[in-house]
Amino acid sequence: MPGFDAAQYKAALRHEWGVSADGWKRHWDMWARDAQSVNDRLVELAGICPGHRVLDIATGLGEPAFTAARRVGPSGLVVATDLSPALLALAHEEAIRLGLRNVEFREMDAEEPDLTPHAFDAALCRWGLMFLPNLVRALTKLRGLLVPGGRFAAAVWGPPEKVPFTSVPMSVIRRVLQLSLPPAGTPGTFSLADEQVLERSFSQAGFAGVAIERHTFTLEYRSIEEFVEERPATSASLRTMLSEASPIQRRTIWQTVSQEMSKYADATGVLSVPTESLCVVGRA
Secondary structure: OOOOOHHHHHHHHHHHHHHHHHHHHHHHHHHHHHOHHHHHHHHHHOOOOOOOEEEEEOOOOOOOHHHHHHHHOOOOEEEEEEOOHHHHHHHHHHHHHHOOOOEEEEEOOOOOOOOOOOOEEEEEEEOOHHHOOOHHHHHHHHHOOEEEEEEEEEEEEOOHHHOHHHHHHHHHHHHHHOOOOOOOOOOOOOOOOOHHHHHHHHHHOOOEEEEEEEEEEEEEEOOHHHHHHHHHHHOHHHHHHHOOOOHHHHHHHHHHHHHHHHHHEOOOOOEEEEEEEEEEEEEO
């Protein structure tokens, strides 16, 4: 990607995810409820058992680390890492609230893991791999942290038409602001939505037995107003796209988004938005 500065990109990500921390705290209950099936499936795919040592990459506010911590029990350990110290601080608070004592938190760049080789029985990542600019190199290093035969299970977003909660706002923003699509190969929300690209990345990194499955769940918003508040509050990608928008353009964007998302509302105004993740697993 000519002209792409990975260091600058990561610095911007760290900043934007820090800005997102408060929004994630406000809306965490919804995500904890509606995305739990994804956490459960990743833990199953990774073959996590009591007593295991587990690594969670890009943990955000602590999932699927917390789900894994319950599975490994007091004799196991989960190391939860993230690029954002602000998100890690909130995740630590949540772990205390949940009474989970077997989770450690570390600020870490997933592409430069400062961890002991072959120290983990399994690894997880939920909706983080898409944002890594050097994915194959990162996956290769992550594979080296696993014991022989250890599994890495990750979730990425499916194709845009299957993920309307974020693809609809993105599409409207591009139309109103006349933004072009990012160049092919640019890290971002849908950069791994192609199953062939996802499988090839894992295989090139040396993972064996790579398998991909589609996992559908529903995000439920109490109202369109909650949806319009949550999206820019938690999504660094949307806020970046909106950074040059005028107040008038922002009003137009969110009015249009509200109209397009209204088809997911029931008679009481509750939005039920079908959402698809691709879950991938490979063996070290």
